[in-house]
Amino acid sequence: MTHIPSLTLNNGTSIPQLGFGVYQIEPQDTREAVRTALETGYRHIDTAEMYGNEKEVGQAVRDSGLPRGEVFVTSKLNNGHHAYGDALAAFDRSMEDLDLEYLDLFLIHWPLPAVGDYVETWQALEEIYRSGRAKAIGVSNFQPSHLERLLRETGTVPAVNQIEIHPYLTQDDVRAFGTDHGIATEAWSPIAQGKVLDDPVITEIAGRLERTPAQVTLRWHIQRGDIVFPKSVTPARVEENFRLFDFELTPADMAAITALDRGERLGPDPDTFNWIPS
Incomplete structure (x- = not known):
């Protein structure tokens, strides 16, 4: 069995550096995808209320x-539940679905800065943590x-900040803030939805190392210290993304x-994104 390195979060919790993501995996496909990932050796699953597949993730973990x-x-936590009581109730629903x-x-999924209530939301998460x-x-x-506002107005430093990171958006400033304050960085969209896989720099390295461009990109994240969770419903790809620990990048x-x-975002800008589901 491949050993997956773990990182220690600021409260002493250990988190596997490689996980399996279920964003955009349909609920009817999620249980089998997570089962395959766990059989492959993954021991870290990343879901969200917004993804609509918490129930199937829980089933796969239990099974x-x-x-x-x-x-x-x-x-x-989904975006419509930032008020203190709403956040607590939403957590209860997630736990019921996950079983x-x-x-x-x-995690708080998005800050929604124009809504302006993420400190109240964080206080609800502090209660959940307690x-x-x-x-x-x-x-x-x-x-x-x-993050500065949370640190200034609340008593708990976030253990993790999960942000969009890939070779076209390295987010060095956000990562550095996290390092300075003991906040681990998780990378979503780590291969930029496939956009970086044809990049000549990455394909050259992959050819030289006899690895796939996806493996090279994910290995780059691992060596930077990012926590990463690629997703796929294809068993061969799930296995490929797992094989990151028997080679190194120079x-x-x-x-x-x-x-x-090049500062290229694929997702929304957190400073202006304020979408709340109807």
Whole structure:
């Protein structure tokens, strides 16, 4: 069995650096996809209320036969539930759907800065954390300004900030803020929805190392210290994305990939995104 390195979060919780994401996996396909991932050796599953597949993730984790403590499960609070009481109720619904005794990590999915209530939301997550039903709490898509407000106005430093990162959007400023304040960085859309896989720099490195461009890109994340969770419903791709720990990129390879940064977002800008589901 391949050993997946773990990182220690700021509250002492251990998180596998490689996980399996279920964004845009249809609910009817999620249970089988997560089952395949767990059989492959993944021990970290990332879902969200917004994805609509928490129930199937929970089923797959329970059906795996693995001890609960061996599978790290993350979910996220949807955008319509930022008020304190709404956040607590939404967490209860997620836990009912997942049907797990606890979550390993619970995140605020988006800051929604024009809504202006993410501090209140964070206070609800602090209450959830104190209850022991989430082993760690964090945020997603928060910019340094949002994080600074949380640090200034609340008592708990987020364990994690999950943000869009790939070679075309390296997010060095947000990552550096996290490092300075003990906040681990998770990377969503790590291969830029496939856009970086044809990049000549990445394909050259992949050819030289006899690896796929996806493996090279994911290995770049791992060596940077990002927590990453690629997703696929194709078993061969799930296996391919898992095979990241028997090769290394040189410092020159790392620098060449990092130099591809062009500030290109695929997702919304967290400073202006304020969508709430109707």
